[in-house]
Amino acid sequence: MNSPAPSPTPKHTDSSPITIVEHRGVAGLDHVARDWRRLYAEMPQRTGFHVYEAHRAYVPTVMAEPDHLRCVIISVDATARAICPLESRSVHILGRPVRVWRLTLPSHFPMGDVICPDEAVRRQLLPLLTHYLRRSAGGRRLLILGPLPQTSPLWAGLAELAPYDYCLSRTSHVYVFDSRQPFEVLLKRLARRYRADLRRRYRRLEALGNVRFATVANTAQLPAHLEAFFDLEARGWKGRPGVGKAIRLRKGQPDFFRDFVARMDGEDDHCEINELHADGRCIASLLCMRTGDEYAIMKTAYDEKYAHVAPGLLLLRHTLERCCADPRIARVNMLGDAAWLRPWHPDRMEMQQAYIALGRWSRWPLIAALEFRFGYGRRAARWLRGKMTVCKLIRRKETVGRRSGSGGLGQ
Template identity: 25%
Template sequence: MPVKDRVSIGNLDISLVKALEDLDPHATTWNALALKAPHHLPDLSHAWISSYLEHQLEAGEDWFCIFVHHNSTLVGVLPVIVSPFKRMGLNCHKFRTPYNDQTASVDFLVKPGMEKQIIPLLLSQLKQMQPVCFCFELRRLPECSPTLAIINDGLKKFFPVSTFDGYGSFVKIEGSFDEYKARLGTKYTRNLRRLERKLSALPGVKISFLTGESLTEQALSRFMQVEAASWKWAKGSALCQCESLGFFYKDLTDRLANLGWLEWHFLEAEGKLIAAHLAIRVNRSLIVLKICYDEAYSSYSPGTILFEKMFERAFHSGEVDEVNLLTDYSWNQNWQVSKRPYYNLYLFPFKPLPIIAGYIPIQMRLSFRRVPAVQKVYNICSQHLPWAGQKRSSKEKGTALHIL
């Protein structure tokens, strides 16, 4: 790439990293900066990004990471994946932040208050690194993303397009647990009591909330075992069915445990684990990353019971302001969730091919979908024609629009 690995602009030092081992010296300050971001998500951390880059790249992809220091203090991080593809018979490249079924919401990581200075600077560096880049793509950004605010204020050298990408569910931890249960409704709380009585008839019922470095490998192995006994095995999405996925979560949970961010929530009965959560604490937010239960015990609804106990713990601890479920599945509504919108962002440079083959088509598609009759036809086609519908990850549920 036609750019220096290190450059200074005023009192800002910009460095480029292309090797995994060169990320590690930044780990401590990077993770600390992630804790200051308004997203309250672990995806922005060194722990997550380094695990992704080692185990989750697609064939043919490359990566680099840009760091910005202000007077020797880290103030900006941008991990970038370089993805090759063809458009109009031409070999093209797009830049994107890390994203797949396991990873979402990787945004510009910038010291609060410096976004208007650092984000345009990082975009300028991207443009220099690959002048023929087709676009820069950031997926599933929450509405609190400073990047969305910067883009809305106007951006030089890029045509921006944002598309709605559905909602994510969360529960605000406010008031008492009894008040929260009252909001769930009489019918649902009655059902919870019935399930608890039924479960308590089993021998050896035990609920554990585990943290600590030494628990990681054993806990992950136990989680994977119960996940293999769940619906995820039939779906083909269990961690033990994909070697690279297993390695990714092994490294990720090790790093998160070392930071003190990792939690395991376990429900046991009859001497075995029957439901589990992999959760992450980022400041005062608890992110429920993965859940599973043993289908042999489905009549006991162990996943529901573990969810209730997780909320009870959150309300009683005084240490959690929000439980973030990330998803927007129908069963989330049972827990009286609130919702926040997410958006995809595409930045097209001022070049003929990106404008003709990228920016104009996506704008036309968005315009057509605002027409009710066209939207109805599109929805019908999406259900019956595989080439007509948009791709969605298993984490998402919304109106995501893939253009590449």
């Protein structure tokens, strides 16, 4: 259901009139598709979490409350200059559930952002959006923005808010590679022993039969290879009982990726699957997407029977080399900070989130609770986890000592 809802806005220093309207639900998302794609094409850095197709696939398949989706449009001189897609969520703050609005976060994307190519508008967007939502919060007490890079111009708008109106939290970081440099430069980041190990793995791979690397980008072929990726991932550790991280085992995830891959059919914006084959089968696979000059690796899978070859690492090496050789690709985004990437010494993109209070009377108590949770509370939790880990190690050594008859730690 489309629900345009004009709202008065705070004073603006520019003489151009600013208006805010919104459209709701899947129909509302369809309504803003043309403006979304126009703004996306104007963005200097286009990524997967900006692309319309990702949100269009996410809303009906994974989003908990698709009818509550709000596409808030900020227009200057009657022309849309920013789109803020918001979804309704429930988060826990000090053990209590709190209903919030947050930027939509498509599956497996570590960032949520507004669609706004104009840096001047981005710097004013937070106070405008906050003022609008405080008049139509719908019972939600918080607006959550991000995770976004700490260098994003969006954060400049926080200076227009009162200090007790928001709380900042540094989240994690995302690993990226600058693929404009020669691949040999990336390879030299690896320790000499690690490079030697990769060469040994390659020799083991070459000893297998029918070894080949392949990239599937044809939209007619992708569906079959995507299903094969689901199966390969589910046969590994992600599909084990008690883990359940494989796409095929997660509610709505297979439909999201099927829809997303089918919609991403542009020359510059499309999905790819990189594969490593040996012994007549696919032994490693990377589900990737290209958006503008960025190449993102969304998901990885490998056949654990070939772990001695390290097929996932060899396929990543091949993919990085291919991206460095492609002048249209400037950055490889790993969409995470997995420990197995650290030997490559990738660049770190530091991330943060903002929690902005929307309620009239509960702003200070809510922000104070968040400051405690992300400040002293977080440090206390880390200290307690460290103490518990030490206690577990001591108990384990004492148990081993009693079983061996040594009498414990002191003997």
